[in-house]
Amino acid sequence: KQEVTQIPAALSVPEGENLVLNCSFTDSAIYNLQWFRQDPGKGLTSLLLIQSSQREQTSGRLNASLDKSSGRSTLYIAASQPGDSATYLCAVNNNDMRFGAGTRLTVKP
Amino acid sequence: DAGVIQSPRHEVTEMGQEVTLRCKPISGHNSLFWYRQTMMRGLELLIYFNNNVPIDDSGMPEDRFSAKMPNASFSTLKIQPSEPRDSAVYFCASSRQRGRTYEQYFGPGTRLTVT
Numbered sequence: 001k002q003e004v005t006q007i008p009a010a011l012s013v014p015e016g017e018n019l020v021l022n023c024s025f026t027d028s029a030i031y032n033l034q035w036f037r038q039d040p041g042k043g044l045t046s047l048l049l050i051q052s053s054q055r056e057q058t059s060g061r062l063n064a065s066l067d068k069s070s071g072r073s074t075l076y077i078a079a080s081q082p083g084d085s086a087t088y089l090c091a092v093n094n095n096d097m098r099f100g101a102g103t104r105l106t107v108k109p
Numbered sequence: 110d111a112g113v114i115q116s117p118r119h120e121v122t123e124m125g126q127e128v129t130l131r132c133k134p135i136s137g138h139n140s141l142f143w144y145r146q147t148m149m150r151g152l153e154l155l156i157y158f159n160n161n162v163p164i165d166d167s168g169m170p171e172d173r174f175s176a177k178m179p180n181a182s183f184s185t186l187k188i189q190p191s192e193p194r195d196s197a198v199y200f201c202a203s204s205r206q207r208g209r210t211y212e213q214y215f216g217p218g219t220r221l222t223v224t
């Protein structure tokens with residue numbers, strides 16, 4: 001059974017800092033990995049999808065990498081802004097969708 | 110596109126009552142997922158459909174839960190009878206399946222409170 005872990009559980013940084021969120025999974029036979037953000041009381045917003053054959057994906061200030069063999073993905077956020085404050089979740093697909101518990105990010109002005 | 114639509118957004122009901130949650134996926138998407146989110150257990154996949162057919166319902170907690178997808182534009186998740194421990198936010202997500210890859214888009218969720 002796939003286990004997905006996100007570290008850290010919470011992170012607080014000053015505005016402008018670059019930061020890295022981590023996602024690890026136990027079964028490397030995945031088809032894709034997706035990063036989401038969730039604002040309090042809201043649904044999930046898709047940020048980036050990485051297919052199993054890809055190493056990274058970029059969208060604006062976000063860059064997600066995937067290392068299947070080591071069971072890890074990272075989400076890099078450049079020049080963080082207060083509007084980036086949210087919970088970030090990774091989801092792993094290997095015919096069984098598994099989500100991590102998320103990292104709660106606070107960016108202080 | 111309006112995105113994934115869920116109704117109702119909030120539901121408060123008494124223990125023992127039947128609850129029906131509704132979902133309209135994004136037009137053209139052929140996969141639909143039902144999730145439950147709680148503080149204790151996070152996001153859990155309950156069931157998903159491909160082309161209106163249930164593929165994996167191993168996450169459905171008990172026989173009190175049932176889901177249907179009568180056509181490509183509508184799905185329901187029913188709880189009967191409801192219990193206080195069913196209180197959670199229920200999300201529906203849809204995806205256009207490409208091979209074994211799913212890029213999921215989530216609805217706003219239904220917050221269910223069972224008293």
